[in-house]
Amino acid sequence: MLVKAKTSLTQRFYIFDIVKGLYITMKNMLFAKKVTIQFPEERRNYSNRYRGLHYIKATNGVENCTACMLCPTVCPAECIHIEAGERPDKEKYPVKFEIDVLRCCFCGMCEEACPKDAIKLSNIYEMTVTQRTIYEKDFLVEQRGSK
Amino acid sequence: MDSFDFIVMIIKVLFVGMLMVSMAPVMAWVERRGSALIQNRLGPNRMGPLGLFQSVCDGIKFAFKEDMISSHVNKFYYVLAPLVSLVPAFMTFAVVPFASNLVYEGHEIRFQVANLNVGLLYVISIASLGVYGIIIAGWASNNKYALLGSLRSSSQMISYELSMGLALVGAILCYSSLDLNTVALYQGQTLIELGGFAIPKWGILLQPLGFLIFCTAAFAETNRLPFDLPEGESEIVAGYHLEYGSLKFSMFMMAEYANMFTASAMMVTLYFGGYQLFPGMHWLLEMMNLSGLSADIARVAFEMVSFFVKCAFFMWFYVWVRWTLPRFRYDQLMDLGWRVMLPLSLINILLTGVLVYYGVI
Numbered sequence: 352m353l354v355k356a357k358t359s360l361t362q363r364f365y366i367f368d369i370v371k372g373l374y375i376t377m378k379n380m381l382f383a384k385k386v387t388i389q390f391p392e393e394r395r396n397y398s399n400r401y402r403g404l405h406y407i408k409a410t411n412g413v414e415n416c417t418a419c420m421l422c423p424t425v426c427p428a429e430c431i432h433i434e435a436g437e438r439p440d441k442e443k444y445p446v447k448f449e450i451d452v453l454r455c456c457f458c459g460m461c462e463e464a465c466p467k468d469a470i471k472l473s474n475i476y477e478m479t480v481t482q483r484t485i486y487e488k489d490f491l492v493e494q495r496g497s498k
Numbered sequence: 499m500d501s502f503d504f505i506v507m508i509i510k511v512l513f514v515g516m517l518m519v520s521m522a523p524v525m526a527w528v529e530r531r532g533s534a535l536i537q538n539r540l541g542p543n544r545m546g547p548l549g550l551f552q553s554v555c556d557g558i559k560f561a562f563k564e565d566m567i568s569s570h571v572n573k574f575y576y577v578l579a580p581l582v583s584l585v586p587a588f589m590t591f592a593v594v595p596f597a598s599n600l601v602y603e604g605h606e607i608r609f610q611v612a613n614l615n616v617g618l619l620y621v622i623s624i625a626s627l628g629v630y631g632i633i634i635a636g637w638a639s640n641n642k643y644a645l646l647g648s649l650r651s652s653s654q655m656i657s658y659e660l661s662m663g664l665a666l667v668g669a670i671l672c673y674s675s676l677d678l679n680t681v682a683l684y685q686g687q688t689l690i691e692l693g694g695f696a697i698p699k700w701g702i703l704l705q706p707l708g709f710l711i712f713c714t715a716a717f718a719e720t721n722r723l724p725f726d727l728p729e730g731e732s733e734i735v736a737g738y739h740l741e742y743g744s745l746k747f748s749m750f751m752m753a754e755y756a757n758m759f760t761a762s763a764m765m766v767t768l769y770f771g772g773y774q775l776f777p778g779m780h781w782l783l784e785m786m787n788l789s790g791l792s793a794d795i796a797r798v799a800f801e802m803v804s805f806f807v808k809c810a811f812f813m814w815f816y817v818w819v820r821w822t823l824p825r826f827r828y829d830q831l832m833d834l835g836w837r838v839m840l841p842l843s844l845i846n847i848l849l850t851g852v853l854v855y856y857g858v859i
Contacts, residue, residue, distance in 0.1 A: 366710070372822045380535040387539045 402459045402472040405450055405486060406495045414492050415469035418445040422461035422470055430454035431461060448488040452478065471496060502605055510611050518588045521759045522752040523553035529817050536821040563744035568639075571741060575638035580742065580749035583631025587756035590624045593617035594763045595679045597773050597801040600794050609773075609798065610679060617678040618670065621764060622663060625719065628757060629655045632728065632738045635750070639741035647737025650828065651728035655719055657835040662715035664843035668708040668850040669701060669768050682772030698777065701769035707846045709769040711839055716761040718835070720754065723820040727828055762812030763805075770808050773801040 361367050388395065397403075407414045418435035430453075436446035461470045473496030527550060534541025545551040567573060594617075597609035614620050629652050636648020673681045681701075689699040702709050718725040729737040739750045766772060775783070779800055788796050826834065 369819075369823065373818060376536045376818060376822045379538060380532075383538050385538050385540055389540070389543075 397474045397476065399474060401474040401476070402457045402462075404473050404475040404478055404495060405452075405455075405491060406471050406473055406493060407448065407469050407488075407491045408471050409492055409494060414444070414488075415467045416445050416448065416465075417443050417467055417469075418448075419443075419466065421464045421466065425460045425464040427458060427460065428454045428456045445488060448491055450486040450491065452484055452486055506605070506607055507611075510609070514591055514611050515588065518591060518756045518759065519752065522748070522755045523557060525755045525758070525813060525817075526553045526556060526751075528814065529820075532814070532817040533821050536818075557748070560744055560748040565744045565746070568741055570640045572638040572640060575634050576741070577746075579631050579635035579638055580746045580753070581631075582634055583628050583753040584749045584756075586624045586627040586631070587753040587760070590621050590760040591756070591763060593620050593678055594760070594767055595682055595773060596763075596805045597798045598679075598683070600798050602791065602794075608679070609802070613677075613679065615677045618666065618676040618681070618768075621678075621760070622659075622666065625757070625760065626655070626659055628753065631750075631753065635742070636738040639738070641741055643734040643736075644738050644740045647728045647730075647734045647740065650734075651721060651738060654721075654725065654727055654831060654835070657832060658715040658718035658725075658839070661711055661835065661839035661843045662719060664840070664847060665708045665711035665715065666768070668705050668843070668846045669712075671847070671850045671854050672701065672704050678767050678772070682767055682774060685771040686774045695777070698771055698774060700771040700774070705769065705846070705850065707842065708850070709765070711843050711846065712769070713765060714834075714839065716765060717816070717819065718831075720757045720761050720816075722754075722758065722816055724823040724825045725831060726825060727831060758813060758816055759809065762809045762816070765812050766805065766808040773805040775800055775804050776807075779804060 407416055409415060416433075418433050420433060420435070423429070423431040423433055430451040432447065432449040432451070433445050434447035435443055438444050457472065459472050462472055475495055530552065531541040531543075531549065541549065542552040543549040545555055567576060592611040593614050595608070595610040600607045600609070632651045632655075633648045636644045636646075636651075639645070669681075670676060673684050675681055675684070685698060685700050687699040688696040689703055690697050697703070717723075721728050729739075734740075739747055742750060783797060783800055786796060
């Protein structure tokens with residue numbers, strides 16, 4: 352059943368309610384806190400668990416990765432490509448470590464799978480590029496986060 | 499008319515013309531920043547100081563856009579329509595006085611482009627020509643949405659013109675003049691003296707109901723919210739200017755802002771004392787202790803400041819109301835126009851007539 356709300360006599364004159372509304376908008380304009388931020392100067396604080404731009408953690412300038420291939424195996428988007436090689440001291444290391452970031456879904460499973468604590472997702476979220484990008488090893492070994 | 503008068507006339511025409519042209523970019527900025535601030539945002543603030551050059555960017559964008567003419571439009575009327583709405587919008591301000599007369603070496607300088615003794619009628623008649631631009635635009639676009647928008651707009655403007663004109667009858671009864679300069683001078687008188695503080699005889703105090711009706715009708719006449727039925731994204735897309743782009747669209751926008759400014763100027767002239775100084779500014783003028791020509795120039799400057807401050811307030815009021823009130827449904831709009839505003843304006847005439855007859859006003 353359609354029930355019409357009763358409007359009181361003062362409401363039916365509109366004027367008082369319009370004045371009230373004008374007061375509210377003016378109050379919002381002058382005193383309310385602005386909800387937007389000025390982006391390049393101000394930034395929001397993201398959680399430490401935020402999964403953003405990848406990097407490979409290094410200790411003493413050498414990447415932790417041993418090219419064990421666990422991360423390309425677990426990766427659901429199949430965006431990691433590793434080619435393994437051997438160092439003079441017989442240690443295995445990745446000759447190539449590429450992440451096709453357009454395929455990456457930032458699930459963080461590579462980070463969970465990694466036994467050497469090598470691949471990491473930092474909390475950098477500005478990853479805009481003007482063309483298709485594959486992150487090379489040189490780019491990934493820059494230490495970008497504190498994780 | 500000697501050369502001095504001629505030069506003064508050219509300066510006046512240029513001043514008013516430039517004022518009208520610059521109204522669109524300035525108001526576009528005010529509207530953006532104002533709407534943003536009311537919605538707890540900051541709005542465009544990157545281009546230039548306070549984002550003021552944003553409108554310049556808009557202008558450049560409009561100027562460099564491709565001037566498309568769709569193949570299905572009636573080309574002659576399609577090109578004519580923006581001009582038909584722009585020219586009357588610029589013409590109406592001509593009779594509005596923005597300061598009282600100044601005598602300089604025997605020449606009387608009027609701060610009014612054209613001194614018509616039927617100025618009020620001129621404003622109403624020219625302002626109502628604006629509806630032709632809209633209806634031509636809608637018809638020439640050969641598009642059902644544009645035609646619906648222009649039909650809505652024209653019926654709305656004609657309905658509200660009625661109550662607007664009748665509201666003005668009350669004002670005319672009060673001032674017993676159609677000359678806007680006389681109207682402004684009349685409002686310089688003192689209504690009542692309250693302990694040394696003179697309350698001026700402004701129209702708002704004589705015609706409060708008339709002002710309410712005129713103000714509402716002016717919102718409807720200029721197609722501003724809450725009466726912006728000619729446009730409606732969900733119903734008729736952009737209404738009458740649907741097929742227009744680039745500079746032709748910006749001409750419609752300029753016409754809208756020029757109309758808004760003229761409507762504000764009319765509200766100020768008829769109901770808020772026109773160029774009469776704000777209460778208290780007289781003392782400031784006396785304190786400056788000037789004499790002769792410099793006193794006159796100071797007076798004119800003060801009058802222009804108070805006139806344009808009042809106009810600016812009403813321009814801001816348009817923006818303020820826009821972000822406060824939701825829009826009316828079409829039948830509610832017609833209902834308000836014919837069944838509320840029209841009887842109210844008739845009652846206003848009756849009341850004013852009775853009061854004038856008994857010499858109260």
